[in-house]
Amino acid sequence: MTRKLFSLFVLFLCVHFYQNNVLITKTEHLNTVRPPSNIKVTNISTNSATVSWDPVIGTGHLVKYNIVGIPGSGGSRYTTATSIDLTDLQRCKGYEVTVSNVQAGGGDSNPVFFTTNNFYCLYTPSDNPTHVPDLYISNVAVNAVGLPPMISNSGNSAFTKYFEDPSRKVRLVLGSIGNTISITKAGPSSQSPGYMRVFIDFDGDGSFGNSPSESILFSNGSTDATVTATFSVPSQNPQKPCKLAMRVVSSPSAAILTCASYGEIEDYEVELIDPVNLSLAVDETSKPKEISIYPNPASEILYISGLSSETDYEIFSVSGQKTGAGRTSENSADIRHLAKGIYFIQLKNKENITRLKFIKK
The missing domain is CATH 2.60.40.10 (Immunoglobulins)
Structure with a gap:
């Protein structure tokens, strides 16, 4: 009888040990199942x-x-x-x-x-896609009223998009007049005269030249090395979440096309600034090496300058509650999901963490 009881006791211990280990294994397995990270x-x-x-x-x-x-x-x-x-x-x-x-x-x-981006057709010369122009754009300078100038020096190429270079962003004040732009050409004099045109997509519809105000410079066969123009900026922001563009076109022909040319095309990102935020914009452009945000207050997109690459970020309310997270895209973060109020955005750039306050309006 004693032997039977001992055998039952041993069996009970084995079953109990087995069940506990199975449960622990299952629990450990579930604990290793995590949502994906580093999205x-x-x-x-x-x-x-x-x-x-x-x-x-x-x-x-x-x-x-x-x-x-x-x-x-x-x-x-x-x-x-x-x-x-x-x-x-x-x-x-x-x-x-x-x-x-x-x-x-x-x-x-x-x-x-x-x-997602706005649609801006690329440089697509139909007959000679590898063409590099002899007469090319060597300098673009935009002097916006109330803001530091944007100066872009470049070499000979068929098409260049400068959207990822914050130092070449064109900042303009809404409703401003008397802004100037100058384009300097380079190359053999035998290629002169040259034809140049500059467009800004002020209405944010993804195309150039739909209204006369979007064509801010037109040099019709000038032999001058540098051509200039004065232009105004509309008073209304199109309120598009995607980036606006300025397109500079140089062509040896008077038949200048915005998407196909035998000359050269350069694209620049354009930011339209509310006059109320002008002082903040001046501060941001004067500190290109520091990480900063603009505009502030912001309603939809928060732009971040001073980043060298895409960066992870987290957003917290003033009470410390985490209200969003993600990774910057083209030096910006989408904040439209936030309610109106004061927030902090925390950026981890390489080994440094930067925490900045902003207002969602």
Whole structure:
């Protein structure tokens, strides 16, 4: 009898030990299932973007995306990879994207915000796509009323987009008059006269020259090395979340086209500044090496200057509650999901952490 009781006791201990270990193993397994981290959005265009993340334990991932503030405006995509291309986005819209681990207990990642681009046709010479012009743009200088000048020196190329260079951003004050722009040409004198034209997409519709005010310089066969023009800026901001552009076109022909030319094209990002924020904008441009934000207050997009690359950020309310996170896209962060109030944005640039206060209006 004693032997039977001892055997039952041993059996009970074995079963108990087995159940505990199975439960611990399952718990540990679930604890290792985490939502994806280090979410990045790259290759952003007018209607597409690439979302990527670090590998995690799980059977697959569900990528969910919507226009900020409009549930159901996007979609969801399943993949077993660690990146996916979203190809059904809308032009000039702010998006929120999360990536979830479909295995039980994985959960959703923190949301990441990005904005699709406006459509600006590229340099596409139909007959000679490798053409490099003899007569080219060597200097562009914009002197905006009330702001430091933007000066851009460049070499010989067919097409250059300077959107990623904050030192070449063209800042203009809404409603200002008497702004000037000058274009200097370089190359063999035999190529002169040259034809030059400059457009600014003031209405943010993704095209140039739809209204006379968008053509701010037209040099019709000038032999001068430098041509200049004076222009005004509309008083109304188009309130587009995506970036506006200034296009400088140099052509050996009077038939200047904004998207196809045998000369040269340079594109610059344009920021339209409310006169109320003029002093802040002057401060920002005078400290190019420091990390700073503008405009402040801001309503939709918070721009960040002084960054050398895409940077992770977190947003906190004044009470310390985390209200958003993501990765900067073209030196900006989308803040349209925030309620009106005072916030802090925390940026981790390399090994340094910068914390800046801003107002969402």
